[in-house]
Amino acid sequence: MALQKTGPLVPRHQRLPDDDPALALDAGDRRTGIVQIAAWLIVGAIVIGLLYFGRDVLIPLAIAFLVSFALGPLVKVLVRRGIPQVAAVLLVMLAVIAALLGLGLLITSQVSVLSAELPAYQSTIRSKIAGLGQQIEGPGLFDGVFQTITTVQEQLATALQDTPGSVADPMAVTVVGDGPSPFSTAMAWLAPALAPLATLGIVVVFVFLVLLDRGDLRDRLIRLLGGNLHRTTDALEEAGKRISKYLLMQLVVNATYGIPMAIGLWAIGVPGWILWGTLAAIMRFIPYVGPMLSAIFPLALAFAVDPGWQMVLMALALILILELVSNNIVEPLLYGTSTGLSALSLIAAATFWTALWGPVGLILSTPLTVCLLVLGRNLPQLAFFDTLLGSTPALDLPTRIYQRLIANDPDEAYEIASDAIRISGVTAFYNQTGIEILRQATDDYHANARVEHRLRVVDGMDRLLDDLQEDHPAPADTASAEKVVCIGGKWQVDAISAQMLVHALCLSGVAAGQRATGVVTTAYVDKLELDGIRTVVLSYFSRDPDTAVRGFVRRLRRRWPDVRIVLALWNAPEDSIAADRAESLGVDQIVLSLDEAVQRLSLSHADSPQAAAEAGDAAGERARLAALAATAVLDGHAREELDDLAARAADAFDVDFAFISVVDADAEYIVGQSMDLAGQKTETAPEMIWMPRGEGLSSPVVTSGETLVVSDTERDARFSDHPAVRRWKGRFYIATPLRTSDDQVIGALCLMDDTPRQIEDGDLDFLDKVAADVVSLLTEQDPVAPEPRREVPPDPRAMLGQRVPD
Missing domain, CATH: 3.30.450.40 (GAF domain)
Structure with missing residues (x-):
């Protein structure tokens, strides 16, 4: 669409004097912002220091709280069945401990059997390595380079030996003393085993106390957070449900991956199949890297056991199939379709927690980060976690598209719009997003936008609408016998909004067309060709278009007295529309949204499908x-x-x-x-x-x-x-x-x-x-629980992400 002259040039903003109060106010705001940033940096450094130096206490606490989130729903089920709180907690914990001990015994037996069988596989490994070496022998691409480097090294060694004054290699001296005492040897063996046992004991005690008195902990947390009691209670309840569901679903996902893995490796014949299935389930708590690390061990063992390559290929196929099924079927089925954590935040969180807490931090990184994300989504005080860690866009949909247009990237703007239209439809996109984009462009016209930005937005919106009209064509019968004509009032954004309305009306079954925007004169009105047109819609984004509307309507009435005139004010507050404003402007009706315009115009035409809905x-x-x-x-x-x-x-x-x-x-x-x-x-x-x-x-x-x-x-x-x-x-x-x-x-x-x-x-x-x-x-039947309503999640800003329950 070609650019049209829409009005006088906008005068440049005058430069404020140096002693202007506005400049002093801006300077004060900047200083306040710098102080706030510095304060946040200091607080962040203190928190990180506390996490690092207090890791001996915080690691057991973190594990205990995560375990209590997972076991809390089970305790609630038992309490609702009439079992006392203490007995319910003891039953759940004893059942979990018994399951872990049984699994530990199985793994221990597997490790002992595997360690006894490993020496028998040495000959197979040597023969396979020898075979691979024979295959790669012969002249290669870098043989000449390697030979040159070897020759240079030999010549340098010879030259150093012939140099006068060179000293021969010193003789190694070994100091022989009384060896370590039996007590120190025992302590050296017991210390590494006692530390995990002590941590495990602390975790068990903390889990018991948390499950036993969750109400008191919740009350204390509500008191610390303060604010609105209703909102804080709802936020904590939702956060607890989501975290519990995430941990339970993660456990289910890992089990549905580890059990088939163990059964498949047993069928293939890989030794230690229980060990590798358990390891695969545990390592999946570490995103991306964990599954790859867990796959190395069974593949290496299959390489050592089978003289051929059949077992390795079958094990590799098993791992790939399980990954595809788990990622594309099991996880979407259990978690839903929304993603929670972005791939970048997962990697950054894994690095951060590993640096602070070591390998345990790597395993806990994803659950801890999910906890922070859920709290950030529900508690206003921690909302920055949602912005930093979440995969949802930081900008809303209209602002994202508007920014892409300003950046001269209409192709990406079209992709974002197409994804939104697939969910909501074209008319809803125009009503909720398209008009908002033009509203932002109107507000920025005088304040922030440069000439280049204005041209980019107008050209980009023209391309976007042309592509959408091509992808979502209107019924053929709406192209002829127009009954509604939409005209942009003054600016180019008015014409673009009129184009949106025409497309939406045609999709709803109303034959509509558009006329070019121009300077409202008698000659312009005479050329509009409105014979047979029943309704004219005037589109305005100006907040105060009354003078222009009266002149336009007066000329339309003079030339086309029988035409029904509808005024679309896209940027007017609802409370500014008085009951008699339509009459004072000379129009038949005023609409404030595209959805309202489509609805009223559709109902006023008997041949519209919506009239027979x-x-x-x-x-x-x-x-x-x-x-x-x-x-x-x-x-x-x-x-x-x-x-x-x-x-x-x-x-x-x-x-x-x-x-x-x-x-x-x-x-x-x-x-x-x-x-x-x-x-x-x-x-x-x-x-x-x-x-x-x-x-x-x-x-x-x-x-x-x-x-x-x-x-x-x-x-x-x-x-x-x-x-x-x-x-x-x-x-x-x-x-x-x-x-x-x-x-x-x-x-x-x-x-x-x-x-x-x-x-x-x-x-x-x-x-x-x-x-x-x-x-x-x-x-007279039992009520059927309705399905909860869920907002359609916005598109993730990253292609990969950790799923979080809805």
């Missing part, structure tokens, strides 16, 4: 009505219980009221409510409000089967003029489906408030649980 499958509708009739809820028998559930939801979400509705063939009935609502009453149950199904609030939920969240009903075409919403003065509306065990949606649990607001996935999970209780009451 309420049509459902006849057979599915009959099954749904049968499921509703089976509950017999319309006779009002469960009204009191349903009112209580609605009141519970209203109190928990702090909304004005909540209600429970079911949708019959022709009408929607409110069968439970937290307060008396005005509306039409039924004849059979005077306390039950009803409305025609076409005007029902829950019909979209019943049709789609998905939770509906409307942050502001005034910005939603389905509810802005809804009689019930106006009667009840609802601005925020949310409805989650009432789904039976046979997957039939019979109604919805709804919340309404008089103030626009947002809601998080965690709150929606609670609403789903209340809806499950409603269905359980209606069907």
Whole structure:
């Protein structure tokens, strides 16, 4: 798209005088920042010093806390079954110790047998090495170089011996004394064994104490962290669950790798198969390097045992197959699809902990780093750990794409956008990301952007949209018979947003086109060619476009009086849109988001697929009505219980009221409510409000089967003029489906408030649980736990990463 002249040149910013207060304020901010950085460096140095000098105490503590995180869920299960806390802890610890002792005995027996058999393999090793030596004998590429080096060394040695005054090699002198005493010899043998045993004893004691009194430790940690009690409690609970799940899943992953490894090596015939399977399971705690190190020993032994190469190749194939299965099937199945730690942070953490705590630090590096990552994601005080260690991008999606455009890298911007579109769709990408990119470009236009940056952003967005339109073409019938025309108001970003809206409308089934942005004159308006066009959308990013809009609308009305004009204000705060602003500007409607524009324009065109979205499958509708009739809820028998559930939801979400509705063939009935609502009453149950199904609030939920969240009903075409919403003065509306065990949606649990607001996935999970209780009451069946909602994780910034449970 060619650049267009959009307005007067922006004057350069004047240089502030040296005594300007703004300069002094900036200098003060810089000094404060330097002091903060220095303070953080000092604190970091102190922490690292404490970790190093206190490793004799901290290593057992770290091992104990990690083990307690893994064993904590088992203790909870036993306590819930009525076993006292002390007995549950003892049972779990005794079972773990017995399992470790049994495994240790097996490994010891394997080592003893293997050490007795190793001398028998010397002849095989010698013959294989001799065979390899014969194969590589003969003239080689570097033989001449090696021969030259050998000749030079011999000549230098001869010259040194002939030099006068050279001294012969000194004679070695050996001092013979009384040897070490038996006591010192015994201590030398026992000291290396006593240190691990002492550490193991400390770990056992710490694990017992932590499992025995986890509540007291949690209380002390909450007191240390301070802040909001609710938030800190939720953060610690989630962090504990995730860390426990990670350790247990890591143990399961390693076991599912080590057990097949041992069985496979036994089938192949490699001696010491229990030892190598156990070693493979343990070494997988060390990312990347551990599996490779554990593979060396069975491969070397297969090389020594088999005179041929069949055993080595079979062992190698076994290891490769297990790695592929574990990495691509087992880990995604147990952990989920998200990655937690980046590859760089894993390597850096392994180096850091190894330097501080030696080999034990290398084994503990991944669990400790995962703990820090989970705490960083849940505790604001430690949020920097998530930025440093996590694989999630440090910048949000719009900022990442905007930065790539500024850096003149539209190809990477397209890759990032394509990955997001595969998850959310084109229209959602435009609404949530595309408009935000243009909003950032608008805000930076005068403040930070140079001319080169502005050109890069505009050209990059043009290329990005062209590629997206080519990858996601609109239906063929939307290319002809245009009914909606989008025009950028003034700047180039206005034209780009109009292009986004055209593409989104075409994808939704609305025939739309775009007209070039230009200086608004009578001649320009006459050339717009709007014959047969029903709606014109004017796109503006300016925060105060009223003067320009009035002039544009006046000329449009004069030339095209029957055209419906919609004004899209992409950068205007919602609270700045007064009720009479559309009338004062001369437009028919004002929209504030691309999603709202697509929704309103789609509903205003009868031939749009979205206009017929309420049509459902006849057979599915009959099954749904049968499921509703089976509950017999319309006779009002469960009204009191349903009112209580609605009141519970209203109190928990702090909304004005909540209600429970079911949708019959022709009408929607409110069968439970937290307060008396005005509306039409039924004849059979005077306390039950009803409305025609076409005007029902829950019909979209019943049709789609998905939770509906409307942050502001005034910005939603389905509810802005809804009689019930106006009667009840609802601005925020949310409805989650009432789904039976046979997957039939019979109604919805709804919340309404008089103030626009947002809601998080965690709150929606609670609403789903209340809806499950409603269905359980209606069907007289045990409630089915709904699947928790999970935000789609952003793309990892590294190709490799350690997985963390969702």
